[in-house]
Amino acid sequence: MNIYSFKFVPLKLRDDKKIQQVFEAALTLVKQKGLAGITMSEIAKEAGLATGTLYIYFDNKEKLINQLFAACREASAQCYFKNYDAAAPFKQGFRTVWMNILRFRVKNFEEVVFMDQCYHSPFINDCTMKLTKQMIQPLFKLIERGKEEGALKEIETFSLLTFMFGCIHEAVKNAHYSRKNLKEKDVESLFAMCWDGMKR
Amino acid sequence: MNIYSFKFVPLKLRDDKKIQQVFEAALTLVKQKGLAGITMSEIAKEAGLATGTLYIYFDNKEKLINQLFAACREASAQCYFKNYDAAAPFKQGFRTVWMNILRFRVKNFEEVVFMDQCYHSPFINDCTMKLTKQMIQPLFKLIERGKEEGALKEIETFSLLTFMFGCIHEAVKNAHYSRKNLKEKDVESLFAMCWDGMKR
DNA sequence: TTTATAAATGAATATTTATTCATTTAAGTT
DNA sequence: AACTTAAATGAATAAATATTCATTTATAAA
DSSP states (O other), rough: OOOTTTOOOOOOOOOOOHHHHHHHEEEEEEEEHHHGGHHHHHHHHHHTTTTTHHHHSSHHHHHHHHHHHHHHHHHHHHHTTTTTOOTOOOOOHHHHHHHHHHHHHHHHHHHHHHHHHHHHHSSOOHHHHHHHTTTTHHHHHHHHHHTTTTTTSOOOHHHHHHHHHHHHHHHHHHHHHTTOOHHHHHHHHHHHHHHHHHHH | OOTTTTTTTOOOOOOOHHHHHHHHHHHHHHHHHHHGOOOOOHHHHHHSSSSHHHHOOOOSSHHHHHHHHHHHHHHHHHHHHTTOTTSSSHHHHHHHHHHHHHHHHTTTHHHHHHHHHHHHHSSHHHHHHHHHHHTTTHHHHHHHHHHTTTBSSOOHHHHHHHHHHHHHHHHHHHHTTTTTOOOOHHHHHHHHHHHHBBBO
């Protein structure tokens, strides 16, 4: 017990699990009705909280959405290089990363939808956007390695990356909307198409 | 002059150009601030009309957005087979269609953004969605022809189409956001990647 | 030129939604 | 057990937005 204890003693603590609850509620609703269709009171209800409680954890709606966006971006970037072995041949490493991205997007489809909607919304500010662009840096390096080793076509790195993301992105979206789960063989043929398109 | 003329004589006519003005205003604003950020009064202002005038042309906001969506879908589907020569070799026809899609998306980027946002919004109803799916039928046929002639990989048509759209889609988006116009050579290398990925 | 009619207007109203706040509840300290 | 403090609540308020409507304007026919 220190001399300050009489001044600041937090007696009932904020529950950080609630932030997660709110995030999940928001994602569920955005997937259902889009960013244009969600309200603070609905988010609170879906999260099992009173409307006022939201404002203990988030300054306002804009901040809530920006924070959720940042969290999604973090989670997404985190997955890219899981199990990546820099010592292995390029194609193998590329495949690992490719599969990581695909799996993340299948598993976290709500996040993907949410982030997609955010890019053209009044909620996401410039600072948030800039940070987002920085996070694909490691992927840039990967593609560049592929070109140096003669494995990939001599095309602008940005174009190659775009191509790779485009394939994955659209496949995950279409699979979801047509309610067909991506089977092992679908994933394999998609990877084959993507690789054949990019390889030298 | 017929016997009814004393009953229904339209003396000041509705101006169909206004509908186009409103559509353009809405697209401009959606690109700027997203579907979540537009209001009826802003649309009216951007279109140079009074708020009330909007309600002469559209029942309400939902209808306005649905009609705009339908118009965009129409325009988009219209372009696919321009200059397509069914008698020409497959690759040539495929290339024509591919370029049509790419060009349309570059030129009508606002429409693309708008439609993208609509898919997850409270505005677009099921009926509208169903119609949209029907409109890619001719593309289905094209891909099937490619497989029959041995030009394309023996993969589900839907997967091949998805792949093709994914490449185009993402390339147009990224080009736009990074403010790099797609140059002739970028388009060519993108087409090459897409074709190499799909060809047998 | 007059008249009839529908379009156009934008301020007023209705509705929805964000945010606040007085009150209650819960938890740690004494 | 009493006390203190912050979290939690949800009804009340503020703010934003959709929609209406009484009035004005424009047009074509007579």
